[in-house]
Amino acid sequence: MGESTETGVELEDVSVSFGDVPALSDVTLSVAEGEFFTLVGPSGCGKTTTLRTIAGFETPASGTVRIGGRDVTGLPPEQRDVGIVFQNYALFPHMTVRENVAYSLQYRSAPGDTDSEERVAELLELVEVADLADRRPESLSGGQQQRVALARALAPGPDVLLLDEPLSALDARLREQLRLEVREIQRELGITTIYVTHDQAEALAISDRIGVVNDGRIEQIGTPEDVYRNPATRFVAAFVGENNVFDARVDGDNQSLTIDNERIDLPQSPPTRSDVTVCVRPEDIHLGSGEVTLSATVVHVEFLGDAYRVHCTWNGHSIRVRTQREPDGEDVTLGFDAADVTVIGAE
Amino acid sequence: MAWPSSDRVVFPVGLLATLLVLVTVFYYPVGRVLLAAINPGGTPLAPIVEILADPFYLGVAHHVFADPMGVPAGVLTWLADGAPLSAVEFGLFGFTAYQAALSALASVALGLPGAYVLARFDFWGRQTLTSLTIVPFVLPSILVAVGFQAMFGRTGLFNDLLGVVGLGPIEVLYSLPAIVIAHAFYNAPLVTRFVTSAWEGIDAREIESARSMGATPIRAFRDVVLPQLRPALLSATLLAFVFSFMSFPIVLALGGLELQTVEVWLYAKVQSLDLEAAAALAVLESAISLAIMYIYLRYESGQIVSHTGGRSRSRRSLVAGWRTLSDPRRLAVLAYGCVAAVVFLGPILSLLIESVTGPEGAFTTAYYEFLLARQASTAVGTIAPLTAIRNSVLFALGTLATAVPMGVIVSLVATRSGRGSRLAETLLSAPIAVSGIVVGLGLLQTLVFGVEVLGHRLTVTGWIAVVAAHAVAAYPFVTRNVTPALAGIDDRLVETARSLGATRFRALLTVTLPLIVAPLVAGAAFAFAISIGEFDSTVLLAEGGASHTMPVALERYVGNRSIGPSLGPATAMGTVLLAVTAASFVVIDRVGGRYDG
Numbered sequence: 013m014g015e016s017t018e019t020g021v022e023l024e025d026v027s028v029s030f031g032d033v034p035a036l037s038d039v040t041l042s043v044a045e046g047e048f049f050t051l052v053g054p055s056g057c058g059k060t061t062t063l064r065t066i067a068g069f070e071t072p073a074s075g076t077v078r079i080g081g082r083d084v085t086g087l088p089p090e091q092r093d094v095g096i097v098f099q100n101y102a103l104f105p106h107m108t109v110r111e112n113v114a115y116s117l118q119y120r121s122a123p124g125d126t127d128s129e130e131r132v133a134e135l136l137e138l139v140e141v142a143d144l145a146d147r148r149p150e151s152l153s154g155g156q157q158q159r160v161a162l163a164r165a166l167a168p169g170p171d172v173l174l175l176d177e178p179l180s181a182l183d184a185r186l187r188e189q190l191r192l193e194v195r196e197i198q199r200e201l202g203i204t205t206i207y208v209t210h211d212q213a214e215a216l217a218i219s220d221r222i223g224v225v226n227d228g229r230i231e232q233i234g235t236p237e238d239v240y241r242n243p244a245t246r247f248v249a250a251f252v253g254e255n256n257v258f259d260a261r262v263d264g265d266n267q268s269l270t271i272d273n274e275r276i277d278l279p280q281s282p283p284t285r286s287d288v289t290v291c292v293r294p295e296d297i298h299l300g301s302g303e304v305t306l307s308a309t310v311v312h313v314e315f316l317g318d319a320y321r322v323h324c325t326w327n328g329h330s331i332r333v334r335t336q337r338e339p340d341g342e343d344v345t346l347g348f349d350a351a352d353v354t355v356i357g358a359e
Numbered sequence: 360m361a362w363p364s365s366d367r368v369v370f371p372v373g374l375l376a377t378l379l380v381l382v383t384v385f386y387y388p389v390g391r392v393l394l395a396a397i398n399p400g401g402t403p404l405a406p407i408v409e410i411l412a413d414p415f416y417l418g419v420a421h422h423v424f425a426d427p428m429g430v431p432a433g434v435l436t437w438l439a440d441g442a443p444l445s446a447v448e449f450g451l452f453g454f455t456a457y458q459a460a461l462s463a464l465a466s467v468a469l470g471l472p473g474a475y476v477l478a479r480f481d482f483w484g485r486q487t488l489t490s491l492t493i494v495p496f497v498l499p500s501i502l503v504a505v506g507f508q509a510m511f512g513r514t515g516l517f518n519d520l521l522g523v524v525g526l527g528p529i530e531v532l533y534s535l536p537a538i539v540i541a542h543a544f545y546n547a548p549l550v551t552r553f554v555t556s557a558w559e560g561i562d563a564r565e566i567e568s569a570r571s572m573g574a575t576p577i578r579a580f581r582d583v584v585l586p587q588l589r590p591a592l593l594s595a596t597l598l599a600f601v602f603s604f605m606s607f608p609i610v611l612a613l614g615g616l617e618l619q620t621v622e623v624w625l626y627a628k629v630q631s632l633d634l635e636a637a638a639a640l641a642v643l644e645s646a647i648s649l650a651i652m653y654i655y656l657r658y659e660s661g662q663i664v665s666h667t668g669g670r671s672r673s674r675r676s677l678v679a680g681w682r683t684l685s686d687p688r689r690l691a692v693l694a695y696g697c698v699a700a701v702v703f704l705g706p707i708l709s710l711l712i713e714s715v716t717g718p719e720g721a722f723t724t725a726y727y728e729f730l731l732a733r734q735a736s737t738a739v740g741t742i743a744p745l746t747a748i749r750n751s752v753l754f755a756l757g758t759l760a761t762a763v764p765m766g767v768i769v770s771l772v773a774t775r776s777g778r779g780s781r782l783a784e785t786l787l788s789a790p791i792a793v794s795g796i797v798v799g800l801g802l803l804q805t806l807v808f809g810v811e812v813l814g815h816r817l818t819v820t821g822w823i824a825v826v827a828a829h830a831v832a833a834y835p836f837v838t839r840n841v842t843p844a845l846a847g848i849d850d851r852l853v854e855t856a857r858s859l860g861a862t863r864f865r866a867l868l869t870v871t872l873p874l875i876v877a878p879l880v881a882g883a884a885f886a887f888a889i890s891i892g893e894f895d896s897t898v899l900l901a902e903g904g905a906s907h908t909m910p911v912a913l914e915r916y917v918g919n920r921s922i923g924p925s926l927g928p929a930t931a932m933g934t935v936l937l938a939v940t941a942a943s944f945v946v947i948d949r950v951g952g953r954y955d956g
Contacts (some may be wrong), residue, residue, distance in 0.1 A: 069854050078398075089857040096858045100853040106873045117859030133364060 018080045019171040019204045020045045021066060023131035026075030027075055028061055038075070038226045043206060043221075045055030048198055050207045054251070059208045059325035062225065063174050064226055066206065067336035075301045080171055090119070092172075095165030099177040101157040109136070109160050110145040116168040135163040138197060155186050157218045162194065173198070173205045181210070191218050212252045215291050216240060224248045242354065249291045256331050260355075269355075272327045276304050276350055279355070289356040294321065294334040302347025306331075310342050370771070370864070377768045380761070384827035385790050388801025390533075393645070395804075396638035401443035405431070416451045452643070455604060455620040458535060462542035462603035463596050469543045469702065470595070472695045477551065478558035480612050489555065492548040497702065497885060499892025499940065502909045504612035505917060506934045507541050507707030508532060509713040509926055516709040526856035532613060541609045544702055546599035549593070557591035558584070563672040592728065597655045601648050606796045608894045608910070612917055625796050629899060634804070641797040652792035710937065714930035726931035744932060745913040746938060751891050754826055754908060758890035761830035763883050767836020773838065774845045791835040795895025798828050803899055821906040828896040831890040837882035844878040847873070869876025909936040 018047065021043040024157040030034040036058045043049040049058040066077060068089035077085045084092050103112050111134045122131035139159040141152075149157055158178055165173060175194070179187040193219050198205050209215055215222050216236040223233045224247070232244040243249035249257050260269045261277075268277045288304045298323075307333060308324035322333040324344065333346060396406050398744045449457060477489055495503070511517050511531040518529065531537050561584055562847065569579040609621040628637035677692065684690065708768045717723035732745040790798070802824045848871060856866040872879070894910040901907040907915075913936060916929040 057837060067854070068857055069857075088862070089854065089859045090862055092858070094858055095475065097856060098851045098855065100849065102855045104852060104856075104870055115861075116854065116859035119865070164855075164859070174858075 019047075020047075020080065021063070021172055021204060021206065022076075022081075022333065023066070024076045024078070026062075026065060026072045026077060027100055028058075028065055028070050028072050035064070036072075039230055041223055041230060041233060043204060048195065048205045048207065048218065048220045050215040050219035050331045051272055052209055052212050052222055052252070055210055057225045058211075058228040059195075059225045059306060060176055061228075063176050063206060063208050066172070067094050067096050067140075076097040086245040086305050093168070094171050094172045094174055096166045096170070096176065097158070097161045099180050101149070101161045101181075102201055103160055103164070105149055106124055108146050108148060109141065109152070109186075112149065112229055113164045113167050120168035121256075124165070131167060134161075134165075135167055135217070138166075139163045139193075149195050154182050155190060158182065158190065158228075160185050162197070166197075166203075171204065173203050175205065175207045177209055178207075179214070180211070187214070194218070216252070222252075224252060226251070237336045239280055243291065243356055246356055247290045249354070254332055254334070255291045256292050256294065256297070256329075257289060257356075258329060260288050260290045262286050262288060272305060272329075273325075274304065276353060278350055278353070291356060292352055294332040295335045296352035297331070297335075297346050297348045298341055299333070299335055299337055299344055300347050301341075301345050303306035303349045303351075304347065304353075306346045308344055308346050310339050310344055313338060364946050367546035370426060371766045373764065374772065376505040377765045379503055380765060380827070381790070381831070384802060384806070384824075385793075385798065388805045389645075389793055389797055390801075391805050392638050392797055392801045393642050395635060396642040399414050401418055402832065408641055410639045410643065414450060418767070428845055433839035437935065443467035450620065451624055452647075453623055454618075455622075458538055458542075458610075458618075459600050459606075459622065461535070461539045462546065462606075463599040465543035466541050466546035466550050466599040466603075467592070467596055468547075469699070470547035471554060471592070472692075473547065473699065474554035474676070475549035476557060476692050477555045479668065479672075479674055480677040481674035489552075491557075492552050495545055495548045497914075497940070498891065499608075499894065499910045499919075499936060501608040501612065501708060501894050502710070502892070502936050502940075503541060503544060504609050504934050505913060505926070505929050506710040507537060507544075507613055508917070509930050510706045511537060512710035512926060515926075516705070516712060533617065537597045537613045538610055538618060540605060540702065541613055541888065542599075542603040544706065545606075545609075546595075546602055547702075549602075550597060553591040553595035554588055557588050561672070566672065567681075573868035586919050597651060601651050601655070601792070604651075605644070605648055605905065607794070607796060609913065612914070618846060622794055622796060622855070625794075625897075629796065629800055631834040634800075637800060641794075641800065645797060647795050648794070649792045650791070708932050709929050713926055714934045717927075718932075723927075726927035729928050730931055732936075744912060744935065747907055747909045748935065750822075750906055750938065751908040751910075753888045754822065754829055754906075755890040757822075757826035758829040758833050759883055762834040762890075763825065763837055763879070765830065766834040766882055766886070767841055767879070769834065769838045770841040770845050773842050790831045795832060795893065795897075798831060799896030802828055802896070807900065814885060821900060824900045825897055825908075828900060829890040830886075832893055832896070833886035835903045836889060837879075840878040840882035841875055844875040891936075909939065 015049070023039050023041050024333075026036055026039045027034065039058075039062060041049075041252075053059045060071060061316045066070055068084070068087060068091075072085060076083055078327050079092060079094070085183075103109075104115065106113075107115070110132055113135055114128055117131065122128050123249055126134065132145075133142065136145055141156055141161055141163070144152060144156060144160070148229055149160070152160065156162035158198040178194070179190055183189065191214060207215075207218065216239075219236055220240050221233060221235055224239060224359040226247045232239055232248045233245075234242075239248060243252060243255075245255060249283045250253050258271045260271045262269050263275070268275050269290065270276070271290070306326050310322060310324050311330070312320040314323075319334050320338050322335060322339055324331045324333060324346065326346070331346065367437075397404055436676060461632050474494070476494075477485060480490060509515050517531070521529065544626045565583050566579050568575070569583050605622055606620065607626065610618065610623050611626070614620070619627075621640060625637055625640045625644065628634070628640060670804075677689065714726055715722055715724065717725065734743045734745050807821070807824050852870050852874075853863075853866045856870045857863065861869060891908075892910060893908075894914065897908050898914065901911050909932070913932045916932050917926070
């Protein structure tokens with residue numbers, strides 16, 4: 013899209029509050045040019061506020077927002093070259109699909125040498141709704157509306173694309189299909205994209221990097237694999253993917269730790285603290301004994317299609333196990349490798 | 360919020376202009392009137408105290424102000440006499456409140472069944488009827504008064520019909536019932552509208568839940584429906600009370616010489632140039648109506664319930680073949696329909712019929728010819744009908760041009776959340792609770808007679824003052840139509856527009872305004888109709904000038920005994936007024952407005 017200048021997004025110590033209620037506290041993050049970055053967290057955690065601050069709809073109480081190295085903290089939204097797509101599509105109901113997509117071109121010239129008509133046609137082609145150009149938004153399905161909203165946001169060739177839960181209102185199958193398409197379009201255009209979702213699975217599937225947001229703060233930033241395998245906080249461990257989280261105590265020899273009375277030898281040294289949080293993914297636990305073996309009681313078994321999810325209790329802790337085999341009875345032996353135990357570090 | 364340069368200018372400038380207009384043509388003039396009553400150069404509050412201590416105004420309650428220490432003894436004496444109610448006098452204020460309360464009750468009695476029919480039954484023309492409930496509200500009240508005279512007068516349709524069956528004539532006019540029924544004509548549709556919309560908003564699933572938990576239909580109605588109707592009913596009743604309390608032309612034309620309200624007496628005081636007493640009355644009347652209006656607004660803001668994703672109940676068909684006549688419920692609806700037809704259609708039809716019916720009951724065009732003859736007459740003080748029509752339309756257009764932008768700006772303030780906007784909204788909405796007479800009097804005393812501003816003497820000629828007064832009366836209706844629509848617009852539409860490069864002002868023009876066209880046009884229709892029908896302030900401001908309007912002309916023809924005892928010329932003028940009002944409504948309706956305010 014046009015000459016590509018530096019289009020990364022940086023937030024430095026950004027704090028936003030609504031009245032006396034803090035919504036964001038000292039958020040610092042840096043999204044590289046062309047990167048697909050996802051903010052994920054429970055509802056009300058501040059991820060949408062972060063997006064709105066980047067777009068210019070919220071003014072930070074302190075901190076700096078930069079787009080392409082330029083300080084835009086005080087700029088109004090219309091001067092930021094940022095495209096935004098909302099969950100409810102927010103298509104202008106009094107305009108046709110074509111008019112919606114062309115809306116920005118009265119304020120900003122189309123990128124490249126195209127005139128606005130060509131530009132609109134090109135975009136409608138890109139999102140595969142060319143045949144709907146003269147329809148009104150209310151006559152379109154949710155998925156079609158979302159495609160139009162995406163085309164509209166891309167029309168002026170923005171530096172940054174902001175997507176605020178764009179797929180959450182769609183049914184599961186369509187959501188998965190559209191997220192692939194969004195990702196493909198983003199790769200094709202190479203546009204810096206910040207995506208907000210509460211769905212951690214979606215975040216893992218679609219992103220170059222993820223920022224996990226909780227209570228107005230960023231808990232961890234990293235690649236999906238990194239965040240999944242090495243959660244930095246207890247919150248991240250519990251929120252991203254399914255997990256079994258335990259409090260543990262590091263033993264005196266610094267080579268093992270104990271959960272209740274179960275001793276686990278560790279392949280590498282744990283942090284030199286006595287109290288830590290550890291987690292084991294359900295898929296790393298199997299029925300039968302292992303390096304670490306626990307005797308647990310089955311509470312409930314869910315059939316998921318490709319596997320079973322077995323809910324057990326052990327010493328008053330609930331443990332989830334993902335297994336290919338249905339357990340035989342109530343009493344089971346659970347086993348896992350010490351290498352699959354991740355130490356988070358006490359909070 | 361950081362605003363770009365054009366926005367920093369446009370919105371504040373509009374707001375400032377609106378405030379300036381309001382201060383110039385409302386707050387300052389009305390303030391002058393009120394000040395005149397509070398400190399006329401003598402003892403502070405003397406005129407008000409004088410009124411409060413006068414049995415003519417306050418009846419028995421005047422003792423509280425005239426001789427506070429004597430009140431306990433007086434009450435004891437009264438009780439010792441056996442507490443005779445006949446000895447209790449209510450005075451002018453008491454009577455005004457009494458008739459307003461009766462009018463509010465009558466409005467509920469007439470309007471509530473209408474809400475039941477519209478909300479619960481389906482029949483041909485239901486939508487149209489729902490739309491029509493707004494019409495009485497914008498009919499010029501002097502026109503309705505003449506309609507009632509044409510219907511219930513000694514030579515009116517009602518007595519003519521009684522004569523056919525050998526009864527009558529009955530004198531209904533110039534009595535309390537006439538005033539109360541005329542007020543009900545005005546306010547019953549208000550009750551119907553409020554309650555119908557509350558009734559239609561009730562989610563069918565709530566009633567179904569109640570029924571599935573064992574409630575009978577009557578219990579479900581009492582436990583689920585009634586509590587949700589009560590706020591709407593109460594709001595409408597309060598409004599009906601305020602409007603009847605401040606009503607002027609109806610009482611002037613139907614009250615005769617005996618029955619007077621505060622507003623009519625206020626007008627009489629202005630006419631006899633007793634401005635001090637007029638000002639004191641204005642203060643007291645405004646205080647009462649503002650207090651009730653405040654209660655109404657407080658109450659209304661507390662009862663906003665958002666109905667999301669609800670499903671409204673299906674209506675039953677009103678006409679169900681031969682069973683229609685055996686079902687007591689449907690028979691009751693039918694009876695109600697007859698009463699409603701008499702009250703609502705009667706006066707209008709009577710007006711039309713009387714305008715072409717001679718004293719002997721034969722068809723005549725004499726009254727219209729009389730109007731044309733008046734136009735040709737050059738006698739002093741003659742009110743020329745065509746000039747009145749032209750003035751009315753011009754003033755209405757002027758009102759439209761002023762009231763619509765003002766109304767939209769007030770709506771923008773009202774929907775903007777933030778400190779101060781609630782206060783601003785209240786200040787900007789105050790005109791709805793101050794009577795037209797007071798506004799007219801204020802304008803007369805200030806702008807029309809001239810104001811000293813920075814050494815320059817400013818005077819405003821008649822027609823500008825009239826348009827200003829009309830705009831003040833009309834813009835709240837624009838606001839009331841536009842505000843809900845504005846509040847209903849998803850913020851994200853505007854945000855999207857701005858991220859696509861539109862400034863705040865451009866987003867307003869290209870996204871917000873196109874989405875509120877229908878309510879905006881409806882508000883404009885209101886503003887136009889309010890202006891066409893405005894009487895209270897116009898009658899003062901157009902006094903003796905060339906700026907009289909149709910309603911003023913109409914009142915002159917009613918009051919002018921020199922043109923004979925016949926209502927003919929007045930009904931002819933009324934028919935013309937009705938035609939112009941209806942035509943303007945049709946025109947605006949075609950442009951795209953719908954009255955679902």
